[in-house]
Structures are given as structure tokens and as C-alpha cells.
Amino acid sequence: MNIYPQRMEGTTLIEVAVVLSILAIAVAFSLPSWKEGINRRELISTAEQLSAFLSNVQSSAIKLNEALTVRLMHTSSTDWCIGISPDTVNCDCTVTDPTDTSYCAVAGMPQIISHKDFSKSLMSGHSTDTSFTFDPVRGFMINADLGTQHFFNLVSTDDSYALQVSILPTGRVKSCNFDLRRPVSGYKNCSAFIDMEWSDS
Numbered sequence: 001m002n003i004y005p006q007r008m009e010g011t012t013l014i015e016v017a018v019v020l021s022i023l024a025i026a027v028a029f030s031l032p033s034w035k036e037g038i039n040r041r042e043l044i045s046t047a048e049q050l051s052a053f054l055s056n057v058q059s060s061a062i063k064l065n066e067a068l069t070v071r072l073m074h075t076s077s078t079d080w081c082i083g084i085s086p087d088t089v090n091c092d093c094t095v096t097d098p099t100d101t102s103y104c105a106v107a108g109m110p111q112i113i114s115h116k117d118f119s120k121s122l123m124s125g126h127s128t129d130t131s132f133t134f135d136p137v138r139g140f141m142i143n144a145d146l147g148t149q150h151f152f153n154l155v156s157t158d159d160s161y162a163l164q165v166s167i168l169p170t171g172r173v174k175s176c177n178f179d180l181r182r183p184v185s186g187y188k189n190c191s192a193f194i195d196m197e198w199s200d201s
Helices: 013-064 193-200
Strands: 068-076 079-086 112-114 121-124 130-134 150-156 162-167 173-177
Touching (some): 013 079, 013 112, 013 150, 013 173
Antiparallel strands (some): 068 079, 068 130, 079 112, 162 173
């Protein structure tokens, strides 16, 4: 006859509470990094899509043998749009009616991109609207000096990361880290792009 009490198998309420506490602490420490990673990826995606949108202007101007103008309308970091149209059309990227004469389109295809496409990224550094035109021969900016460049500053919603999408005088588009926020891996700092571009031409 066994006079010793048998040990109960399984887990006690205290053990469960300890495990849950450890998990809660682990989640609390990892959640900021997880959110930060999402914001970084959203910013990269915005920069890549904006770069592709702008890069198409140069090739389209040459292909169509027509000067094309890029117009930015910027009200705030969360309210902006960019439209592309022939230089003869004063397009308005806030217009959504394709039959309107100020609708932004090239060869019958809409050419508009806006904050509505990128709700997870902000555009900073622009206090006024701006525009620039690409010539149809070489795809260079018309009347652009050596030091001229147009840029779009994109910032993650948590203000941790920032990328700049720059259009150089030759029409090429570059993306880079541009301020003192945490650098985005895979992107160089914004420096000497103008000189490098012209020296390669």
C-alpha cells in the first residue's frame, strides 16, 4: 500500500499565469519592432511605385515625340497628387472626370497618382505646387540647369524613416535616404547624384 500521496499530473493555475506573463512581456517588446517593420516596408513600396510612375514620363515623352509635364499639387503631407499630361494641357490631378479638358492623361491613358494610393506614407517638404517638363528628344528636363532637381520627400507614418525620390536633369529617377531619421537599408544617402549623373552622360 502506497502511503505517499500521488503527484497530480498537469499544470497548475500559477504555472499557466507565469507562462502567459512571459508571453505578454515578449509581445510587448516585439510589437514596436513589428509595427516599425511594416511602416518601413510601406515607405519602400511608396518610393518604388512613385519612382516607376515618374520614370515612365521620360520614356513616354521620347516614344510619343511630345513634351510631357509633371505637375504636383500639394496641400498637406496627407493631401497631394501628381498628374502627367502633354505640355499643351494644364492638367489638374484633382479632376476625376476623363471628359474634362484638365484631366491628366497621356495618349488617352490616365496619369494620376495621389495620397489615396499611399495611405501609409506622408509627403513632406513641399509648401507650394510645382511642375517640370521633359523634352521629347532626349527626355531631359526643359530649361534645367546643372544643379536642378525636383524631389519628393516621403516619410513613414511613425516618422522613423524617410526616403527622397529625386528627378535629375537628365530625367532619371533616384531614391535615397535624405535626413537624420533611421536609414532604410538598401538605399544610399542623397549625395552627389547630380554630378554623377552628368559625368556619366
